[in-house]
Structure formats: C-alpha cells, structure tokens
Amino acid sequence: MTTPRPPQLLAVLGAVLALVAALVVHALPAQADTGFRVQDGRLVDAAGNDFVIRGVSHPHTWYSQEVGSLADIKSLGANAVRVVLSSGDRWTENDVADVADVVARCKANRLICVLEVHDTTGYGEEQAAATLDQAVDYWLRVRDAVEGEEDYVLVNIGNEPYGNDEATNAHWASDTSRAINRLRDAGFDHTLVVDAPNWGQDWRGIMRREAQGVFDSDPHANTVFSVHMYGVYEQESTVVDYMESFVEAGLPLIIGEFGHDHSDGDPDENAIMHHAERLGLGYVGWSWSGNSGGVEYLDMVEDFDVTRLTPWGERIFHGPDGIVETAEEAPVYGGGEPTDPPTDEPTDPPADGDCTAEYAVLHQWQGGFQAEVTVTAGTDLDGWTVEWTLPDGEGLGQVWNADLSTDGSRVTAVDVGYNAVLSEGATTTFGLIGTSQGPAGVPETTCTAGS
Structure with a gap:
C-alpha cells in the first residue's frame, strides 16, 4: 500500500472530519430554545x-x-x-x-x-x-x-x-x-x-x-x-x-x-x-x-x-x-406569591407617578384572544387600579389576578389583595380572556394607586 504524502493525508483527514461533523449535526435532535x-x-x-x-x-x-x-x-x-x-x-x-x-x-x-x-x-x-x-x-x-x-x-x-x-x-x-x-x-x-x-x-x-x-x-x-x-x-x-x-x-x-x-x-x-x-x-x-x-x-x-x-x-x-x-x-x-410569571422584559419604573400598566396580547384565535397586563410600581404601592377603553368589537370574558368591572366600553381592573402591595420598581400581572370580531387591539392604559 502506498503511504499518502502529507498534503494528501491532510486532505483525507479534512474530508473525514467534515463527514463526521455533518453526521453529528444530522443526528442531533431539533431542540426548542424554551420549554421542557x-x-x-x-x-x-x-x-x-x-x-x-x-x-x-x-x-x-x-x-x-x-x-x-x-x-x-x-x-x-x-x-x-x-x-x-x-x-x-x-x-x-x-x-x-x-x-x-x-x-x-x-x-x-x-x-x-x-x-x-x-x-x-x-x-x-x-x-x-x-x-x-x-x-x-x-x-x-x-x-x-x-x-x-x-x-x-x-x-x-x-x-x-x-x-x-x-x-x-x-x-x-x-x-x-x-x-x-x-x-x-x-x-x-x-x-x-x-x-x-x-x-x-x-x-x-x-x-x-x-x-x-x-x-x-x-x-x-x-x-x-x-x-x-x-x-x-x-x-x-x-x-x-x-x-x-x-x-x-x-x-x-x-x-x-x-x-x-x-x-x-x-x-x-x-x-x-x-x-x-x-x-x-x-x-x-x-x-x-x-x-x-x-x-x-x-x-x-x-x-x-x-x-x-x-x-x-x-x-x-x-x-x-x-x-x-x-x-x-x-x-x-421562581418562588413568591401566586401570579402569572413576569414578562421577559420588565418595564422600568416610571420617572414620576404611582404606577404604569402595559397591555399585551399573548394569543389570538378566531373570535377571541388572551391578554396580560403588567403593573409596575413607580413608588411603594398598597393597592392599584388600571383602566382602559375596549377597542370596537371586543368584549371581556374571564379574568384572573384582578377584579374587573365595566361601564360601557370603559374597563376598570383593581388588585385582589395578595398582589396589592408592591415596592418601587416591582411588577405584578393579571390576565383575561376576551372576544373580538377581528384582530385584538392593544388599548392605552392608565394606572393609579389605590383600589
């Protein structure tokens, strides 16, 4: 058998390594970045x-x-x-x-x-x-x-x-x-x-x-x-x-x-x-x-x-x-009181004012949606109230981690006791299921201290 010269040997080794690498990549299971x-x-x-x-x-x-x-x-x-x-x-x-x-x-x-x-x-x-x-x-x-x-x-x-x-x-x-x-x-x-x-x-x-x-x-x-x-x-x-x-x-x-x-x-x-x-x-x-x-x-x-x-x-x-x-x-x-997990990107506390509320649509389907509202304390809070106006064609169903009331299209959500007290910069969330006649809207919200 003829021994390959060094350049040939390197070429052979390179080809083998490339083939092995390709096989390894092909064999690895597709994994999601999140989840179990x-x-x-x-x-x-x-x-x-x-x-x-x-x-x-x-x-x-x-x-x-x-x-x-x-x-x-x-x-x-x-x-x-x-x-x-x-x-x-x-x-x-x-x-x-x-x-x-x-x-x-x-x-x-x-x-x-x-x-x-x-x-x-x-x-x-x-x-x-x-x-x-x-x-x-x-x-x-x-x-x-x-x-x-x-x-x-x-x-x-x-x-x-x-x-x-x-x-x-x-x-x-x-x-x-x-x-x-x-x-x-x-x-x-x-x-x-x-x-x-x-x-x-x-x-x-x-x-x-x-x-x-x-x-x-x-x-x-x-x-x-x-x-x-x-x-x-x-x-x-x-x-x-x-x-x-x-x-x-x-x-x-x-x-x-x-x-x-x-x-x-x-x-x-x-x-x-x-x-x-x-x-x-x-x-x-x-x-x-x-x-x-x-x-x-x-x-x-x-x-x-x-x-x-x-x-x-x-x-x-x-x-x-x-x-x-x-x-x-x-x-x-991660421990603490029962509530929805925090969002991946917490909202910074407001420069002034009692609190802010950020409304996000998490899931949508024909005729309905799921939304979450994140409340962030600008100062130490003992109670909070969030208000918004329902977009046209939307209605509300179930809610958790807040008490909800409506007056026409005006919606008021208040804390439920265990999530009332927030230190400055802390957040809590509440969620809801709603109905819609088209894509769910993201209404502007206001947040004030007290409930």
Missing part, C-alpha cells in the same frame, strides 16, 4: 433543572364550572395538574378559549399544566373511543391556546389510547410515532406525553418493549412515556420491575395515573409513591373529585371541597412520599 425537554432520560426545564411531577388529575371537561379547583390543588402542595379535556368525539369539545383559560389558570397558580385528550380511552375495545389521529386533529384545532407555552404546558396526546384488543394494540408504536410526528410537523415544540396500551397499564409489555423506537421517532427527542398503575400493580415487585426497566434503559417515565384501589385489583400505592420518589420519577394521582360509576372512592376531596379530604386525599397529599413531602415547585415560577 428530555435530557439523559429525565424531564428537565429550559434551564436544565430537573422537574419531577407531583400532581393530580382534574376532570375539567365534565366539571368546567369548578374553576377554583386548580387553586385548591396548588394550596395542598402540588406542582402540576393533569387536566382532562375532550376533543368532542365523546364529550363536549373544550374549545381554544377554554383551553387558553385553563393554561392561564395553571400559570396563575404556579402549576405545570399536563393537558390530555380523554376521548381516546380504550380504543379498540371501547366502541365510542376516538383514535390518536382524531386526538391530533383536536390539538391542531386548539394550537393557538398552547403555542408559546412550552415552559408551562406538557401535551399528553391521548388518554389510555388502546384497550386490551390485541389487533389494535399491535399498532400502538406506529400509531403513536405517527401522532408525534404530525404534531412536530405542525410546529408543536412541547414535551409530548404518550400513554401505554392495555388501558394504560401495559400489562402485555408493549410500551416497555417498543418505547425506544417510539422515542427515536421523535425528531425533538422530547417524548415522555406514561404508565397507569391500577390492579395490574398489586405487587411491589411488579411496580419496581416496571419502573426500573425504563430507568435502566435511559427512557423518561411518569406514573400518569394511579389510585389506592380499583375495580380490577388493589394497587400498591405505597410502593408506587416510594419507588417513584427513590427513582426520581413523576406521578399523578387519579383524581381530584367527581368520580362516579362505582369508583367514587378515587375522589381526593368530597364535592370539590378542599376542606373535605377523603382518606385517599389524605394519603396522597400528606402521607409518606406524598405530594406535601416531595413536591418542588417548577423552577420557571
């Missing part, structure tokens, strides 16, 4: 902080009037809430305005929002169940409500998307990968959560075997797997074996639902909570309130009353390895 992501098999936030979910499910789609539940769940120490939504295939669809309001309330209460479509439950065995494709169609319809909220929202594509029918379960991996890629192609940069087949319990081990392939199919490498632990997980050894199989494989797992009892057996909730804590895995208990059909024992509070904890509620919130003992608030909120 999977790193080394763990869920982390945009700054690289570990985030271990400690939360409960709230049946919003069936009890949309229970708007205070998110604040109640937060008051008991949860750092996340899994919110039941409907795509309209089995129950009344939660439209874009409703989803935007849910997200805003999660943020106002410093909760990470795991949004899930429930209509897919038991597909293949449950005749009325929707497909994962139908669930993706829904996410595309409500995209405006979650776009830009990657720091606060995880998208659980479909709840328990397959029952126990072997023929449909055989398509779990391909259908799940297709759903992930449809969302990515549409611009969803969120962490995606995918449920196991077998009513979420994966007792045949389909998700366990095929999770790596599904994860690899996500061009963002940002998919988390969710197993639901009910009667299949009566034995501690079964719980440990399943959890450790994902940890050892370097794949992200959460226990997306579990209870203290179930019609199909008696899950070992103590083992589930203990080993989730030991392994640093997130868990979400089912469910806050409103259960029926013989599983009322899964209510954590009676009649949505936070002062009436059931034995299950006492266990998951106050027991060993429970939410109070183990939950840590998401770093994105």
Whole structure:
C-alpha cells in the first residue's frame, strides 16, 4: 500500500472530519430554545433543572364550572395538574378559549399544566373511543391556546389510547410515532406525553418493549412515556420491575395515573409513591373529585371541597412520599406569591407617578384572544387600579389576578389583595380572556394607586 504524502493525508483527514461533523449535526435532535425537554432520560426545564411531577388529575371537561379547583390543588402542595379535556368525539369539545383559560389558570397558580385528550380511552375495545389521529386533529384545532407555552404546558396526546384488543394494540408504536410526528410537523415544540396500551397499564409489555423506537421517532427527542398503575400493580415487585426497566434503559417515565384501589385489583400505592420518589420519577394521582360509576372512592376531596379530604386525599397529599413531602415547585415560577410569571422584559419604573400598566396580547384565535397586563410600581404601592377603553368589537370574558368591572366600553381592573402591595420598581400581572370580531387591539392604559 502506498503511504499518502502529507498534503494528501491532510486532505483525507479534512474530508473525514467534515463527514463526521455533518453526521453529528444530522443526528442531533431539533431542540426548542424554551420549554421542557428530555435530557439523559429525565424531564428537565429550559434551564436544565430537573422537574419531577407531583400532581393530580382534574376532570375539567365534565366539571368546567369548578374553576377554583386548580387553586385548591396548588394550596395542598402540588406542582402540576393533569387536566382532562375532550376533543368532542365523546364529550363536549373544550374549545381554544377554554383551553387558553385553563393554561392561564395553571400559570396563575404556579402549576405545570399536563393537558390530555380523554376521548381516546380504550380504543379498540371501547366502541365510542376516538383514535390518536382524531386526538391530533383536536390539538391542531386548539394550537393557538398552547403555542408559546412550552415552559408551562406538557401535551399528553391521548388518554389510555388502546384497550386490551390485541389487533389494535399491535399498532400502538406506529400509531403513536405517527401522532408525534404530525404534531412536530405542525410546529408543536412541547414535551409530548404518550400513554401505554392495555388501558394504560401495559400489562402485555408493549410500551416497555417498543418505547425506544417510539422515542427515536421523535425528531425533538422530547417524548415522555406514561404508565397507569391500577390492579395490574398489586405487587411491589411488579411496580419496581416496571419502573426500573425504563430507568435502566435511559427512557423518561411518569406514573400518569394511579389510585389506592380499583375495580380490577388493589394497587400498591405505597410502593408506587416510594419507588417513584427513590427513582426520581413523576406521578399523578387519579383524581381530584367527581368520580362516579362505582369508583367514587378515587375522589381526593368530597364535592370539590378542599376542606373535605377523603382518606385517599389524605394519603396522597400528606402521607409518606406524598405530594406535601416531595413536591418542588417548577423552577420557571421562581418562588413568591401566586401570579402569572413576569414578562421577559420588565418595564422600568416610571420617572414620576404611582404606577404604569402595559397591555399585551399573548394569543389570538378566531373570535377571541388572551391578554396580560403588567403593573409596575413607580413608588411603594398598597393597592392599584388600571383602566382602559375596549377597542370596537371586543368584549371581556374571564379574568384572573384582578377584579374587573365595566361601564360601557370603559374597563376598570383593581388588585385582589395578595398582589396589592408592591415596592418601587416591582411588577405584578393579571390576565383575561376576551372576544373580538377581528384582530385584538392593544388599548392605552392608565394606572393609579389605590383600589
């Protein structure tokens, strides 16, 4: 073999290095600059902080009037809430305005929002169940409500998307990968959560075997797997074996639902909570309130009353390895009183005057919008009032972190007590959902001390 002369050798090495560099760049997953992501098999936030979910499910789609539940769940120490939504295939669809309001309330209460479509439950065995494709169609319809909220929202594509029918379960991996890629192609940069087949319990081990392939199919490498632990997980050894199989494989797992009892057996909730804590895995208990059909024992509070904890509620919130003992608030909120997170570019305090108010439209959709108002103190404040005039064709719906009143087109917003006191230069925010006949306007605002 003839040895290349030095210039030839350098040329060969240069070509090889260029090829290697190209392959490395091609292999790297596309990552968003913000939002949660999977790193080394763990869920982390945009700054690289570990985030271990400690939360409960709230049946919003069936009890949309229970708007205070998110604040109640937060008051008991949860750092996340899994919110039941409907795509309209089995129950009344939660439209874009409703989803935007849910997200805003999660943020106002410093909760990470795991949004899930429930209509897919038991597909293949449950005749009325929707497909994962139908669930993706829904996410595309409500995209405006979650776009830009990657720091606060995880998208659980479909709840328990397959029952126990072997023929449909055989398509779990391909259908799940297709759903992930449809969302990515549409611009969803969120962490995606995918449920196991077998009513979420994966007792045949389909998700366990095929999770790596599904994860690899996500061009963002940002998919988390969710197993639901009910009667299949009566034995501690079964719980440990399943959890450790994902940890050892370097794949992200959460226990997306579990209870203290179930019609199909008696899950070992103590083992589930203990080993989730030991392994640093997130868990979400089912469910806050409103259960029926013989599983009322899964209510954590009676009649949505936070002062009436059931034995299950006492266990998951106050027991060993429970939410109070183990939950840590998401770093994105940074501590302090419940309110919306600060804007990226805080307004400088005014040179004179009591305060200023900056109005910003965060999201728009056909017929509606979500806005946020940032109040900045020019001097030490004990109370504030913001006023503006509604642009033509606009109306107001829900509001949070302020008390709102109207006089014709004139709008007055005042503090709600906990956000009344601001030191000079400090900010607070309040939000609202409105209706519009066209693009939402940005009205001029005035801010004065007192409320």
